[in-house]
Amino acid sequence: MGKLYKILKYFFITFWAVFVVAPFLWALTTSFKDFNSVNGGATYIPWVDFEPKLEGWRVLIKSPANGGVDIIEPYFNSLFVTCTASLISIILGTLSAYALSRFTFKAGFVKNNDITFFFISQRIMPPIVLSIPFFLFLGAINLLDSLIGLIVVYIVLLMPIAVWIMVDFFNKVPREIDETALIDGCNPYQAFFKVVLPNSIPGLIVAGMFCIIFGWIDFFFAFILTFTEVQLLPVKIVALNSSITPWWSLSASALISVAPLIIVAFVVERYLSKGNLSGAIK
Amino acid sequence: MSKIDLNNISHTYNPKDTEPTYALNPFSMTWENGKRYAILGPSGCGKTTMLNIVSGLVRPSAGSILFDDKDVTDLKTEDRNIAQVFQFPVIYNTMTVFENLAFPLLCRDFEKEKINERVNSVAETLNLQSFLKFPARKLTADQKQLISLGRGLVREDVAAVLMDEPLTVIDPDLKFRLRRKLKEINEEFKTTLVYVTHDQNEAMTFADNIIVMSNGEVVQAGTPKELFERPNTTFVGYFIGSPAMNLFETEASSNDCVKINGTLIKTNTNLSKLKDKKIKLGIRSEFINLAEDQKDNLLSVEVDKVEDLGNYKLLTAKMGELTIKSKINRETEVPSSNVKLHIPADKCCVYENEILI
Numbered sequence: 001m002g003k004l005y006k007i008l009k010y011f012f013i014t015f016w017a018v019f020v021v022a023p024f025l026w027a028l029t030t031s032f033k034d035f036n037s038v039n040g041g042a043t044y045i046p047w048v049d050f051e052p053k054l055e056g057w058r059v060l061i062k063s064p065a066n067g068g069v070d071i072i073e074p075y076f077n078s079l080f081v082t083c084t085a086s087l088i089s090i091i092l093g094t095l096s097a098y099a100l101s102r103f104t105f106k107a108g109f110v111k112n113n114d115i116t117f118f119f120i121s122q123r124i125m126p127p128i129v130l131s132i133p134f135f136l137f138l139g140a141i142n143l144l145d146s147l148i149g150l151i152v153v154y155i156v157l158l159m160p161i162a163v164w165i166m167v168d169f170f171n172k173v174p175r176e177i178d179e180t181a182l183i184d185g186c187n188p189y190q191a192f193f194k195v196v197l198p199n200s201i202p203g204l205i206v207a208g209m210f211c212i213i214f215g216w217i218d219f220f221f222a223f224i225l226t227f228t229e230v231q232l233l234p235v236k237i238v239a240l241n242s243s244i245t246p247w248w249s250l251s252a253s254a255l256i257s258v259a260p261l262i263i264v265a266f267v268v269e270r271y272l273s274k275g276n277l278s279g280a281i282k
Numbered sequence: 283m284s285k286i287d288l289n290n291i292s293h294t295y296n297p298k299d300t301e302p303t304y305a306l307n308p309f310s311m312t313w314e315n316g317k318r319y320a321i322l323g324p325s326g327c328g329k330t331t332m333l334n335i336v337s338g339l340v341r342p343s344a345g346s347i348l349f350d351d352k353d354v355t356d357l358k359t360e361d362r363n364i365a366q367v368f369q370f371p372v373i374y375n376t377m378t379v380f381e382n383l384a385f386p387l388l389c390r391d392f393e394k395e396k397i398n399e400r401v402n403s404v405a406e407t408l409n410l411q412s413f414l415k416f417p418a419r420k421l422t423a424d425q426k427q428l429i430s431l432g433r434g435l436v437r438e439d440v441a442a443v444l445m446d447e448p449l450t451v452i453d454p455d456l457k458f459r460l461r462r463k464l465k466e467i468n469e470e471f472k473t474t475l476v477y478v479t480h481d482q483n484e485a486m487t488f489a490d491n492i493i494v495m496s497n498g499e500v501v502q503a504g505t506p507k508e509l510f511e512r513p514n515t516t517f518v519g520y521f522i523g524s525p526a527m528n529l530f531e532t533e534a535s536s537n538d539c540v541k542i543n544g545t546l547i548k549t550n551t552n553l554s555k556l557k558d559k560k561i562k563l564g565i566r567s568e569f570i571n572l573a574e575d576q577k578d579n580l581l582s583v584e585v586d587k588v589e590d591l592g593n594y595k596l597l598t599a600k601m602g603e604l605t606i607k608s609k610i611n612r613e614t615e616v617p618s619s620n621v622k623l624h625i626p627a628d629k630c631c632v633y634e635n636e637i638l639i
Contacts (some may be wrong), residue, residue, distance in 0.1 A: 179339050180372045182359040184433060185389035198376035 021137045024255070031252035038247045056248025062255075071236050072252055078216065078233035081147055085154035086211035092155070092203065093162025098192060100163070101170035102178065117205070120161040122156065130156075131224050138225060145229045153221050158211040165210065169203030170196070202271060209268050216261060233257055284350040284441040286313040286336065286474065291345035293331055298406035305331045307384040308345065309500040311493070313442070316472035318465065320479055320489035324521075328498040329478045335443045336476070339364045349441045360389075365434035366444040369425035370451060373418045379405075380414040383432045390437070404432045407463060424452045431460070435467060440476035449484070461488055482522050486510075494518050510566065511629065516636045519564045525596065527566055527606045529633075533559045540632065543602050547579050551639060562633040567596070569629040573622035580622045581606065588616050599623060 029044055032052035043049030062068020096119075099105075100112050135144070143149030154170055173196060181191035197204075222232040231239075237253045240246055294302040306328045315318055321329045334340040336347060338359035346355045354362055365386070368429030374382050383401045392400075405411045408428045415422060418429055427448065434443045449457045463487065468475050479485050485492050486506045493503040494517075502514035513519035532540045534553040539546045540563050547563065563601045571578050583599035583606060590612065597608045598617060608623060610616070632639055 028321070122392075174370075174372065176368050176370070176372045177374075179359070180366070180368070180430075181385075182339070183337055183364060183366045184386035185360050185363075187358075187360050190389065195374055199374070201376075 016109060027251040027255055031249070031255060033248050035244070039093075042115050053248070056246070056252045059246070059249045060253055069236070069240055069249070071233065072234040074231045074233045075256070077147060079228060081150045081154060081210055081232060085158055087149045088151070089155050089158035089162045090208055090210050092196075093159045093207065094166050094200075094204065097163050097166030098170055098196065100167050101219070102175070116163065116167050118161040122160045125221050127157075131221070134221065135224060144225060145227045146230055147230055148223060150204035150222065150230070150232070153225060154215050154218070157221070161210050161214060162207045165207040166200070166203055169200055169207075173199055205268055205271055209223050209264060212264055213261060284474065285315045285348075286442060287348035287351070288312070288336070289346045289348065289603055290344045291332075291335060291347065293327055293328075293335060293340065293342045293344075295582075297343055302343075304498050306335070306342075307499045310345075311500065311503060313474060313476065315594060317472055317490045318468050318469070318475045318477065318488060319491050319493060320484040320485035321493045321495060322479060322482060322522075323495035323501075324480060327495045329480075329495055330446055331368065331498075332495075333446055333476065333478055336442070337364050337444055339366075353599070363437070363439065363441050364444065365437060365440045365442070367430050367446065367448040368432045369447040371423060371430050373421075373426050373429050375419040377418055378414070379410060379418050379421070379429060381417050382418045382429050383410075383414075384434055386433055396424075400436050400438070404436045407467065408432050424456060427451050428460075434475075438471060440473065444476045446477075446478045447480070448477075455498050464488070465595045482524070485545045486522070492522075494521065494522075512631060512638065513564065516562060516564060516633050516637050519566075519631070523566060523568075525567055525609075526633075528565045528570070528606055530563045530604060532561060532563050534561060542581065543604060547581075547625050547630070549632055550628050551630065551632045552639075553632065556639075558634055561572055561639075562630040563635070564633060565608045565629055567607040567627060569626055570606065570623050571610060572608075572614060572616070573624040574625045579625045579627055581625060583621050583623055585616055585618065585621055 011077060025044075029046065030038065032054070033043075033050055034053045037050035037053075038044060039135065040050070042148040046052040059068050060071045062082060063070050096100075100116055105112055120175055134156075136146045138149045138153070143152065165243060177195055177199065178191050180190075182188070186194060217234065218232075219234040219238065222235050223238075225233065226232065233253075234257070237250065240250055288309065290308050291306065292304055292308040293306040294304045298300050322331060322376070331340060337341045338354070339359060342355070346353055348354065350361070352417075374385060377385070379511055380401055384397050386422060387397045387400060401414070402411070405414055410425070410428055410432065413425065414547050418426065421429070431445075431448060434440075434445070443458055445522050449460060452460065461484065464475060464477075467473065477485070477488055490505065491503060492506055493542055494501045494507055494509065501519050502509060509518060509522050513527065514521065516527075516529055519529065530542050532542050535541045535546060537552060537554045538550070539548050540553070540561065541547070542563065553561075581601055583601045586598040586600045586605070589596045589598070592614065594609045595609050595612055595614065595616070598608045599608065599621065606623060
């Protein structure tokens, strides 16, 4: 390995790091600016280029009565809906994926692969196709503008991802593992929970990660299916826009909205780098 | 530790077809308690299906299985108390070696002291003591297979230990020691061992009884000696023994004689009831020797080649179109001409339509 290679390597890594981090830094500085600093040309360094203000952040936690926007409630709504929907999707998805991987189903010409495809096909059509049916459906059961209604819809959206990833994963866990567990005296449920599931943790992590990401970033359904009672974070952030774009509070809310995903990324990265997931997401 | 009866067992993987193809044709068999059995046959002959039927992973299409005269055909795998070791190591990745070995006992609610005692004793047998606290996934392939074996042996009361080519991934030296170990375990604990293999040496050295299978059919079951000396079909004669049995196409010329290239060879078989004159004479190369002072049953042959194979010489002789192989003593000198081979009448097997008469 030549010296040049080393220099190039570090140069590239530095370049890429800047490329990735720069938008965050930009948002971070912007979140501490006020109207004049934002419109007074590009400035970066607080106290030197501009006087930092906390207004952008303060607005987010103030109640609307005091001229704030209060994103705390939507934030926890989003967390609750995403986590609950992801958890239920993972549980249901894992169980159905195990069944699809281990047992043979046949109804006329419909076989295991067709059922798996049926799950994935839910994600093939554009989401807008589903919006009116979902709206009417939730309206019919009185769940429009409610957390439960959103959870139901998100389960529909997230479970195919979980099924898809887990079917693939279980297919790679050799059947002999289940059979050995049966021979060792487990009943089929024990075999699944004690032996197959612990072996599938990497797959569960990947599936969970995808569910959380797709649930957390959804704007479209949250926008269509809620009005005033319940609001999710992406909708609330978009609603910050007014005739004067509040760049400072938009930046602040953008930063706190990606925070959970960054935490997820850090947690999962440990598993990814260990190589434990090799083959889990292919 | 049970006697296992297989009554008219057969199995097909496509039962709904009008003419299902059978992976296993109907057969009946009894496996005595505490004996060692080898199921021998080429790949795809139904060996594994037979094991899976006994362990309950596969339900036979027809027939019944009895453990100690109790019908277990519909009993689930987990309730049969049987151990099975697969061809490739199956270990529980997330557990330590100790937990792997203890798992069959834990599932059956054994007491803690008992579990410790059994796991330690099995680990000692398989030289795994120093690895007990290691995560099982960190071990090498043959150590993993030892764990699989250990899980099979950790319960003392199993009906039988079924092994599906368990030593494929293990290197030859360890293979030899393990085979002896399994024999010792069988002798000590009187566990019924059923061992699937396609290696005839393994089967001959390991088992009390060998079941030879071909194309889903049990061709012959018997002691290694029986299989060697009186193969039921030409397939068994060909499959067992190295080199394969000498087989000559011939025809009967009297009540107990056949004619090979014009030479009369006397056999101990009554040939008077043959429907077909065309038959085959089979004889092991081990039983053919250079003639010393015998008068009858001699074949004049030309020596084609003599190979020294260490503990014996393999003589390949020609008699017209026929090739005859004979295993002879290392010290014996083979004359270059006027060679006569003696065919002992009592070792001759006569086959009509490939089946022994």
